Amino acid sequence: MSILTLSLVIAGLGLIGWLTARMRAVGFRRGSTARFSSLPSHFGGYVALWTVLPAALFLCVWASTSPALVTDRVLHDPAAAQLPPPGFDRAAILSEARSLAAGNSFGAFNPLSQKLAPAYAAAQNRNDWIGSAVALLLVFATGGFAYTRVRPDFRARSKIERVVMACLLAASLIAIVTTMGIVASLLFESWRFFSVVPIGDFLFGTHWSPQVIDPADPGKTLGAVPLFWGTFFIGAVIAMLVAIPFGLMSAVYLTQYATPRARRWMKPILEVLAGVPTVVYGYFAALTVAPAVRDVAVSLGITWASSESALAAGLVMGVMIIPFVSSMADDSLAAVPGAMRDGSLAMGATSSETIRRVLLPAALPGVVGGVLLAVSRAIGETMIVVMAASGVATLTLNPFASATTVTKQIVDLLTGEAEFDSPKTLAAFALGLTLFVITLLLNIVALTVVKRYREAYE
Amino acid sequence: MSDAPTLSGLVPGVATTAPAQPERAPTDWRTQSMQRRIRKRYASERRFRLLGLAAVVLSAGFLAVLLVTMVYNGASGFLQTRIALPVDFAHSGLLLTPAELRGPGADLALSTANIEGLTDSSARAAFGPDGDRWVSDGGWLRVRQALKHDPALLTARTTIWVPAADTLDVAAKRQGDPAAEAIVAKLQARHAISTGFNLPFLTASDSNDPTRAGIWGAFKGSLFTMLVTLLIAFPVGVLSALYLEEYAPRNRWTDLIEVSINNLAAVPSIIFGLLGLAVFLGTFGLPRSASIVGGLTLALMTMPVIVISGRNAIKGVPPSIRDAALGVGASPIQVVFHHVLPLALPGILTGTIIGMARALGETAPLLMIGMRAFIASPPARLTDPATVLPVQIFLWSDQIDRGFVEKTSAAIIVLLAFLLAMNGFAIYLRNKFETRW
Numbered sequence: 071m072s073i074l075t076l077s078l079v080i081a082g083l084g085l086i087g088w089l090t091a092r093m094r095a096v097g098f099r100r101g102s103t104a105r106f107s108s109l110p111s112h113f114g115g116y117v118a119l120w121t122v123l124p125a126a127l128f129l130c131v132w133a134s135t136s137p138a139l140v141t142d143r144v145l146h147d148p149a150a151a152q153l154p155p156p157g158f159d160r161a162a163i164l165s166e167a168r169s170l171a172a173g174n175s176f177g178a179f180n181p182l183s184q185k186l187a188p189a190y191a192a193a194q195n196r197n198d199w200i201g202s203a204v205a206l207l208l209v210f211a212t213g214g215f216a217y218t219r220v221r222p223d224f225r226a227r228s229k230i231e232r233v234v235m236a237c238l239l240a241a242s243l244i245a246i247v248t249t250m251g252i253v254a255s256l257l258f259e260s261w262r263f264f265s266v267v268p269i270g271d272f273l274f275g276t277h278w279s280p281q282v283i284d285p286a287d288p289g290k291t292l293g294a295v296p297l298f299w300g301t302f303f304i305g306a307v308i309a310m311l312v313a314i315p316f317g318l319m320s321a322v323y324l325t326q327y328a329t330p331r332a333r334r335w336m337k338p339i340l341e342v343l344a345g346v347p348t349v350v351y352g353y354f355a356a357l358t359v360a361p362a363v364r365d366v367a368v369s370l371g372i373t374w375a376s377s378e379s380a381l382a383a384g385l386v387m388g389v390m391i392i393p394f395v396s397s398m399a400d401d402s403l404a405a406v407p408g409a410m411r412d413g414s415l416a417m418g419a420t421s422s423e424t425i426r427r428v429l430l431p432a433a434l435p436g437v438v439g440g441v442l443l444a445v446s447r448a449i450g451e452t453m454i455v456v457m458a459a460s461g462v463a464t465l466t467l468n469p470f471a472s473a474t475t476v477t478k479q480i481v482d483l484l485t486g487e488a489e490f491d492s493p494k495t496l497a498a499f500a501l502g503l504t505l506f507v508i509t510l511l512l513n514i515v516a517l518t519v520v521k522r523y524r525e526a527y528e
Numbered sequence: 529m530s531d532a533p534t535l536s537g538l539v540p541g542v543a544t545t546a547p548a549q550p551e552r553a554p555t556d557w558r559t560q561s562m563q564r565r566i567r568k569r570y571a572s573e574r575r576f577r578l579l580g581l582a583a584v585v586l587s588a589g590f591l592a593v594l595l596v597t598m599v600y601n602g603a604s605g606f607l608q609t610r611i612a613l614p615v616d617f618a619h620s621g622l623l624l625t626p627a628e629l630r631g632p633g634a635d636l637a638l639s640t641a642n643i644e645g646l647t648d649s650s651a652r653a654a655f656g657p658d659g660d661r662w663v664s665d666g667g668w669l670r671v672r673q674a675l676k677h678d679p680a681l682l683t684a685r686t687t688i689w690v691p692a693a694d695t696l697d698v699a700a701k702r703q704g705d706p707a708a709e710a711i712v713a714k715l716q717a718r719h720a721i722s723t724g725f726n727l728p729f730l731t732a733s734d735s736n737d738p739t740r741a742g743i744w745g746a747f748k749g750s751l752f753t754m755l756v757t758l759l760i761a762f763p764v765g766v767l768s769a770l771y772l773e774e775y776a777p778r779n780r781w782t783d784l785i786e787v788s789i790n791n792l793a794a795v796p797s798i799i800f801g802l803l804g805l806a807v808f809l810g811t812f813g814l815p816r817s818a819s820i821v822g823g824l825t826l827a828l829m830t831m832p833v834i835v836i837s838g839r840n841a842i843k844g845v846p847p848s849i850r851d852a853a854l855g856v857g858a859s860p861i862q863v864v865f866h867h868v869l870p871l872a873l874p875g876i877l878t879g880t881i882i883g884m885a886r887a888l889g890e891t892a893p894l895l896m897i898g899m900r901a902f903i904a905s906p907p908a909r910l911t912d913p914a915t916v917l918p919v920q921i922f923l924w925s926d927q928i929d930r931g932f933v934e935k936t937s938a939a940i941i942v943l944l945a946f947l948l949a950m951n952g953f954a955i956y957l958r959n960k961f962e963t964r965w
Binding site (some may be wrong): 248259446 | 569570573583591597598764765771775785788789792794831832835886889890891896918921936940944947948
């Protein structure tokens with residue numbers, strides 16, 4: 071039986087188990103005046119769980135081990151004696167025979183796979199039957215066992231609730247597993263990278279050109295300092311020069327000056343800015359902003375200005391970050407106790423004096439935390455720089471020159487043709503690890519600052 | 529401070545008289561210097577207020593410029609330029625009979641006929657030696673379609689509107705190169721050119737030829753990917769939010785879970801792409817470019833968003849509901865699944881839709897797992913190579929061909945329309961079901 075029909079059969083049996091157990095429970099409840107801990111559907115659920123879960127678990131294990139068992143059996147076939155020694159050819163012939171046996175392909179490139187195909191089909195068939203039989207046996211054994219326990223005094227509800235709790239716990243553990251998966255995969259690949267390229271060369275080298283890697287000294291052209299600088303320059307300097315004034319002033323205006331009506335309209339408009347996909351910003355930056363920036367530079371007399379300048383990418387990224395800074399500033403302004411504001415106004419200060427001399431200094435830690443979070447978001451931003459920034463790594467202070475970022479290089483390195491093991495692709499994981507660590511640190515610092523500040527006023 | 533004088537009176541050795549303060553006359557606000565000072569302060573107040581308004585207006589203005597640019601560039605992407613092509617089927621030399629085309633073997637018969645050649649020769653006959661280059665590479669498909677629709681055409685001479693070639697298309701809609709514009713002017717004089725809605729843009733897949741390229745393949749890929757994301761991220765996110773908010777004991781493990789979720793929400797999306805590449809493709813050996821891998825990767829990214837918004841929604845359900853349910857004998861599981869979850873569901877759904885909207889617009893992680901391949905046919909299964917709408921936009925934006933500029937912007941309009949609809953629905957849900965306890 072195929073895995074799909076088998077699952078459907080098991081699900082059907084589970085349904086039958088649910089119905090029979092429920093009927094039995096309804097039966098013994100009828101005419102009885104005793105109080106039960108469980109409803110009939112609890113008994114039904116209990117039996118259904120016992121019917122389906124063990125068999126499903128077995129099938130999962132079986133599906134992952136069965137191909138190896140089949141291959142093992144085929145290798146004992148007399149025809150398999152002619153197979154070449156383990157290696158690429160052998161694997162190719164075996165996979166060809168497998169697809170022949172499964173009926174996925176009709177002709178074989180290799181005559182040997184033609185010969186092995188019947189053996190494959192037979193072994194596969196045999197394994198399928200074993201698997202189906204064991205699964206069905208499990209269904210009836212465990213389902214029957216559960217059915218015998220359906221008695222008036224049996225606490226089916228607490229058993230089911232235990233399973234539900236286990237599911238809840240498992241769901242929340244997925245977050246930890248994901249985090250560990252990120253850390254482990256980045257660390258593992260980076261470790262392989264650093265076993266080829268010295269870590270010092272990578273972190274402190276100032277020359278980045280992964281297109282030409284000298285096998286004798288791969289670290290020479292894999293110095294990431296220009297990338298770090300470009301990332302910092304675009305994400306933390308140019309973007310913030312746009313985002314901080316605009317975000318802060320918008321927040322001030324919306325919270326302190328705007329009428330509630332205007333605020334109801336303006337806030338969602340700002341939030342739409344955050345909802346626009348980054349690929350749209352990237353296209354806009356590349357199509358409209360970058361040529362405009364170049365034209366401005368040329369009219370200023372900078373004839374060599376790049377059409378993939380750091381300024382274009384940074385400007386658009388800054389605009390993308392505005393709503394983020396604005397909402398963080400909004401929160402911190404709202405957290406300042408009203409008494410401070412009222413006191414200042416009562417002393418005769420104008421609104422703007424109150425905002426500049428009282429509210430903003432009081433909200434400063436929160437604003438700084440928000441800006442740090444915004445920086446962390448900006449340096450992790452990918453599509454804008456992929457589409458609008460250049461791929462050439464330069465150490466420059468000139469915003470009209472081209473600059474590249476860590477994220478752009480990760481995309482460039484991994485979307486080429488290179489194989490998975492070359493220093494070039496592994497370098498992407500080392501860059502990813504650096505990015506992960508930096509954003510993590512920024513987030514931790516920012517959250518600590520924000521939390522401390524909130525506590526100070528509570 | 530107010531009781532300071534009494535204190536000093538009681539404590540020996542402290543002078544009872546306050547230090548002599550200079551007699552201060554009340555401020556005369558009418559003097560010129562004071563008036564000037566007030567004017568200055570008010571002016572600065574107005575400046576500051578205007579600055580704030582300017583920040584908001586400029587931000588909104590940027591959004592407006594962005595949208596207007598996209599609509600301006602993209603509106604023509606939904607239009608198609610067509611040329612009236614006279615085709616003489618009667619003398620075409622096609623080895624087909626109307627009866628053949630009415631029978632069940634029509635598709636087979638059509639596929640053996642050289643309709644492409646017929647289209648080219650008809651175009652040359654009608655428009656001169658270069659005529660076949662005026663018609664789009666996919667123009668013959670329209671001829672075949674017309675023939676299939678009405679086999680009686682085989683014995684007739686008729687005019688079929690076929691899509692124009694890319695260069696003419698660009699020249700007809702906006703400025704193209706002078707040669708193409710001259711051709712368009714010539715065709716216009718003969719009334720042999722028209723513009724209509726570009727249905728293939730919505731029903732076709734990616735193509736090298738901008739006149740044939742469409743978004744359906746990418747759109748279907750997006751649907752598949754979002755389906756996987758929703759099926760994984762929603763249950764996991766909701767269950768995990770319920771656990772953390774309702775049952776989790778306050779201990780180190782719970783803290784660890786919370787810290788991981790908060791950090792995952794702030795991890796750059798490209799890192800999730802690296803995770804998908806290393807784990808789903810590298811370790812588990814799932815197929816490259818498949819929508820199931822994209823969905824899994826985006827699910828890991830969306831889950832923290834759902835958990836965080838879900839926890840806020842669950843927190844909003846007042847404790848009295850729980851106490852009441854517990855009081856009538858419900859078990860903790862029943863309290864949560866019968867009472868708390870249904871009440872928190874609108875809030876959870878709002879957060880889920882916003883998270884899904886973010887995932888729908890996400891590009892970078894999908895580039896990492898290889899969803900940037902040229903896919904000319906829509907995926908049929910979750911494991912088929914696919915691409916998604918934002919990646920399609922990215923791929924088209926890299927094309928040199930000018931015809932792709934409007935296609936890119938048109939695809940962006942479609943994507944933005946979907947995102948706007950999703951966000952609007954989320955806001956509607958929030959307003960409709962929001963309960964003030």
